[in-house]
Amino acid sequence: MNLDSYSYMPTLETPRLRIRRLTMQDAADIYRYSRDAEVARHVLWDAHRTIGDSRAYLRYMLRRYRQHDPASWGIEWKETGRVIGTIGFMWIQNDNSAAEVGYSLARDFWNRGIMTEALKAVIDYGFGRLNLNRIEAQHETTNPASGAVMRKCGMAREGTLRQRLYNKGRYVDVDLYAILRKDYKSRLGMR
Numbered sequence: 314m315n316l317d318s319y320s321y322m323p324t325l326e327t328p329r330l331r332i333r334r335l336t337m338q339d340a341a342d343i344y345r346y347s348r349d350a351e352v353a354r355h356v357l358w359d360a361h362r363t364i365g366d367s368r369a370y371l372r373y374m375l376r377r378y379r380q381h382d383p384a385s386w387g388i389e390w391k392e393t394g395r396v397i398g399t400i401g402f403m404w405i406q407n408d409n410s411a412a413e414v415g416y417s418l419a420r421d422f423w424n425r426g427i428m429t430e431a432l433k434a435v436i437d438y439g440f441g442r443l444n445l446n447r448i449e450a451q452h453e454t455t456n457p458a459s460g461a462v463m464r465k466c467g468m469a470r471e472g473t474l475r476q477r478l479y480n481k482g483r484y485v486d487v488d489l490y491a492i493l494r495k496d497y498k499s500r501l502g503m504r
Contacts, residue, residue, distance in 0.1 A: 322378065322386060323442075325434045329427065331389040332400065332434055335374050339387055342396035343367040346419030355456040356417050357480055388418065388431050397422050400431045402439075410446040412439060423458070429465045436466055440497050449491040453480070463490040467500050 325332040335343075344367035346352055353360035361367050377384035385401030398418035405412040414435055418428050432450075439445045452459035454473060464470070468490035476484035 335387040451487040468492045
Protein backbone atom coordinates (compact mmCIF):
# COMPACT_ATOMS: atom_id res chain seq x y z
CA MET A 314 0.00 0.00 0.00
CA ASN A 315 1.30 3.43 -0.89
CA LEU A 316 0.89 5.34 2.39
CA ASP A 317 2.46 8.47 0.98
CA SER A 318 -0.58 8.80 -1.26
CA TYR A 319 -2.84 8.55 1.76
CA SER A 320 -0.94 10.86 4.05
CA TYR A 321 -0.91 13.50 1.35
CA MET A 322 -4.71 13.28 0.96
CA PRO A 323 -4.88 14.99 -2.42
CA THR A 324 -7.91 16.92 -3.55
CA LEU A 325 -10.30 14.69 -5.50
CA GLU A 326 -12.48 16.25 -8.19
CA THR A 327 -15.87 15.08 -9.44
CA PRO A 328 -18.31 16.91 -11.72
CA ARG A 329 -20.03 18.69 -8.80
CA LEU A 330 -17.65 18.23 -5.88
CA ARG A 331 -14.19 19.06 -4.64
CA ILE A 332 -13.16 16.54 -1.98
CA ARG A 333 -10.37 18.22 -0.05
CA ARG A 334 -8.65 18.57 3.27
CA LEU A 335 -10.59 20.55 5.83
CA THR A 336 -9.27 23.86 7.21
CA MET A 337 -10.26 25.99 10.19
CA GLN A 338 -12.00 28.31 7.70
CA ASP A 339 -14.61 25.55 7.23
CA ALA A 340 -15.97 25.91 10.78
CA ALA A 341 -19.14 27.82 9.85
CA ASP A 342 -19.97 25.35 7.06
CA ILE A 343 -19.36 22.34 9.32
CA TYR A 344 -21.51 23.89 12.04
CA ARG A 345 -24.29 24.72 9.57
CA TYR A 346 -25.02 21.04 8.87
CA SER A 347 -23.53 19.32 11.95
CA ARG A 348 -25.98 21.01 14.31
CA ASP A 349 -28.86 19.21 12.53
CA ALA A 350 -30.03 16.32 14.75
CA GLU A 351 -31.23 14.44 11.65
CA VAL A 352 -27.75 14.54 10.12
CA ALA A 353 -26.24 13.34 13.42
CA ARG A 354 -28.87 10.65 14.08
CA HIS A 355 -27.06 7.73 12.41
CA VAL A 356 -23.42 8.76 12.92
CA LEU A 357 -21.26 8.29 16.00
CA TRP A 358 -20.93 12.00 16.81
CA ASP A 359 -23.52 14.16 18.51
CA ALA A 360 -25.09 17.17 16.81
CA HIS A 361 -22.88 20.20 17.34
CA ARG A 362 -24.37 22.61 19.87
CA THR A 363 -22.00 25.49 19.18
CA ILE A 364 -19.51 26.55 16.55
CA GLY A 365 -16.91 25.66 19.18
CA ASP A 366 -17.87 21.99 18.70
CA SER A 367 -17.19 22.37 14.98
CA ARG A 368 -13.85 24.07 15.64
CA ALA A 369 -12.87 21.25 18.02
CA TYR A 370 -13.72 18.71 15.30
CA LEU A 371 -11.59 20.62 12.79
CA ARG A 372 -8.64 20.77 15.21
CA TYR A 373 -8.96 16.99 15.61
CA MET A 374 -8.92 16.50 11.80
CA LEU A 375 -5.92 18.82 11.39
CA ARG A 376 -4.06 16.83 14.05
CA ARG A 377 -4.87 13.59 12.19
CA TYR A 378 -3.54 15.12 8.95
CA ARG A 379 -0.29 16.13 10.66
CA GLN A 380 0.12 12.64 12.14
CA HIS A 381 -0.67 10.99 8.77
CA ASP A 382 -3.56 9.09 10.37
CA PRO A 383 -6.72 8.09 8.51
CA ALA A 384 -8.98 11.14 8.38
CA SER A 385 -11.87 12.76 6.57
CA TRP A 386 -11.91 15.13 3.64
CA GLY A 387 -14.43 17.92 3.38
CA ILE A 388 -16.98 17.61 0.59
CA GLU A 389 -17.11 21.02 -1.07
CA TRP A 390 -20.04 21.91 -3.32
CA LYS A 391 -18.24 23.52 -6.28
CA GLU A 392 -21.16 25.81 -7.11
CA THR A 393 -20.88 27.68 -3.80
CA GLY A 394 -17.46 26.70 -2.41
CA ARG A 395 -19.14 25.58 0.83
CA VAL A 396 -18.39 22.35 2.69
CA ILE A 397 -21.57 20.28 2.75
CA GLY A 398 -20.27 17.06 4.30
CA THR A 399 -17.30 14.86 5.06
CA ILE A 400 -16.01 11.54 3.78
CA GLY A 401 -12.89 9.59 4.60
CA PHE A 402 -11.21 6.51 5.95
CA MET A 403 -12.01 5.59 9.55
CA TRP A 404 -9.15 3.10 9.67
CA ILE A 405 -6.64 1.44 7.36
CA GLN A 406 -5.10 -1.96 8.01
CA ASN A 407 -1.80 -2.09 6.17
CA ASP A 408 -1.26 -5.82 6.71
CA ASN A 409 -4.62 -6.63 5.12
CA SER A 410 -4.72 -3.77 2.58
CA ALA A 411 -8.18 -2.95 3.90
CA ALA A 412 -9.96 0.20 5.01
CA GLU A 413 -13.33 1.43 6.22
CA VAL A 414 -14.95 4.54 4.78
CA GLY A 415 -17.50 6.73 6.54
CA TYR A 416 -19.40 9.85 5.55
CA SER A 417 -22.00 12.47 6.46
CA LEU A 418 -23.88 15.02 4.38
CA ALA A 419 -25.97 18.14 4.96
CA ARG A 420 -29.69 17.32 4.81
CA ASP A 421 -30.34 19.90 2.06
CA PHE A 422 -28.18 17.74 -0.23
CA TRP A 423 -29.75 14.33 0.49
CA ASN A 424 -31.31 12.32 -2.35
CA ARG A 425 -29.38 14.10 -5.10
CA GLY A 426 -26.68 11.49 -5.81
CA ILE A 427 -24.03 13.62 -4.12
CA MET A 428 -22.80 11.04 -1.63
CA THR A 429 -22.71 8.40 -4.36
CA GLU A 430 -20.49 10.75 -6.39
CA ALA A 431 -18.21 11.35 -3.40
CA LEU A 432 -18.00 7.68 -2.38
CA LYS A 433 -17.12 6.60 -5.92
CA ALA A 434 -14.24 9.10 -5.92
CA VAL A 435 -12.92 7.81 -2.59
CA ILE A 436 -13.24 4.18 -3.73
CA ASP A 437 -11.32 5.08 -6.92
CA TYR A 438 -8.63 6.67 -4.75
CA GLY A 439 -8.47 3.69 -2.39
CA PHE A 440 -7.95 1.16 -5.15
CA GLY A 441 -6.07 3.34 -7.61
CA ARG A 442 -3.66 5.24 -5.35
CA LEU A 443 -3.58 3.31 -2.06
CA ASN A 444 -3.62 -0.11 -3.71
CA LEU A 445 -6.20 -1.41 -1.23
CA ASN A 446 -7.70 -4.86 -1.65
CA ARG A 447 -10.90 -4.26 0.35
CA ILE A 448 -12.94 -1.19 1.23
CA GLU A 449 -15.84 -1.57 3.61
CA ALA A 450 -18.52 0.62 5.10
CA GLN A 451 -21.34 0.14 7.56
CA HIS A 452 -24.63 1.82 8.28
CA GLU A 453 -27.30 1.51 10.94
CA THR A 454 -30.06 -0.76 9.69
CA THR A 455 -32.52 2.07 10.36
CA ASN A 456 -30.73 4.16 7.71
CA PRO A 457 -31.36 2.21 4.47
CA ALA A 458 -30.57 5.24 2.27
CA SER A 459 -26.90 4.84 3.22
CA GLY A 460 -27.00 1.22 2.07
CA ALA A 461 -28.44 2.37 -1.26
CA VAL A 462 -25.43 4.68 -1.71
CA MET A 463 -23.06 1.79 -1.01
CA ARG A 464 -24.84 -0.51 -3.50
CA LYS A 465 -24.74 2.19 -6.21
CA CYS A 466 -20.96 2.29 -5.72
CA GLY A 467 -20.62 -1.45 -6.28
CA MET A 468 -20.39 -2.48 -2.64
CA ALA A 469 -22.02 -5.77 -1.65
CA ARG A 470 -23.95 -6.31 1.57
CA GLU A 471 -22.14 -8.92 3.65
CA GLY A 472 -24.57 -9.17 6.54
CA THR A 473 -26.01 -7.59 9.64
CA LEU A 474 -23.86 -7.17 12.73
CA ARG A 475 -26.28 -7.26 15.64
CA GLN A 476 -25.82 -4.55 18.27
CA ARG A 477 -22.44 -3.76 16.74
CA LEU A 478 -22.31 -0.17 17.95
CA TYR A 479 -23.42 1.78 20.99
CA ASN A 480 -24.81 5.03 19.63
CA LYS A 481 -26.72 7.76 21.45
CA GLY A 482 -27.69 5.62 24.41
CA ARG A 483 -28.60 2.41 22.61
CA TYR A 484 -27.03 -0.58 20.91
CA VAL A 485 -27.68 -0.55 17.18
CA ASP A 486 -27.53 -3.15 14.43
CA VAL A 487 -25.47 -2.29 11.37
CA ASP A 488 -25.30 -3.68 7.86
CA LEU A 489 -21.76 -4.27 6.60
CA TYR A 490 -20.91 -3.64 2.95
CA ALA A 491 -17.64 -4.11 1.09
CA ILE A 492 -16.09 -3.96 -2.34
CA LEU A 493 -12.99 -5.92 -3.29
CA ARG A 494 -10.32 -4.85 -5.75
CA LYS A 495 -11.29 -7.67 -8.13
CA ASP A 496 -14.95 -6.56 -8.09
CA TYR A 497 -13.92 -2.96 -8.69
CA LYS A 498 -11.68 -3.91 -11.62
CA SER A 499 -14.41 -6.12 -13.05
CA ARG A 500 -16.89 -3.21 -12.94
CA LEU A 501 -14.40 -1.07 -14.85
CA GLY A 502 -13.64 -3.84 -17.37
CA MET A 503 -10.04 -4.16 -16.11
CA ARG A 504 -8.02 -7.30 -15.52
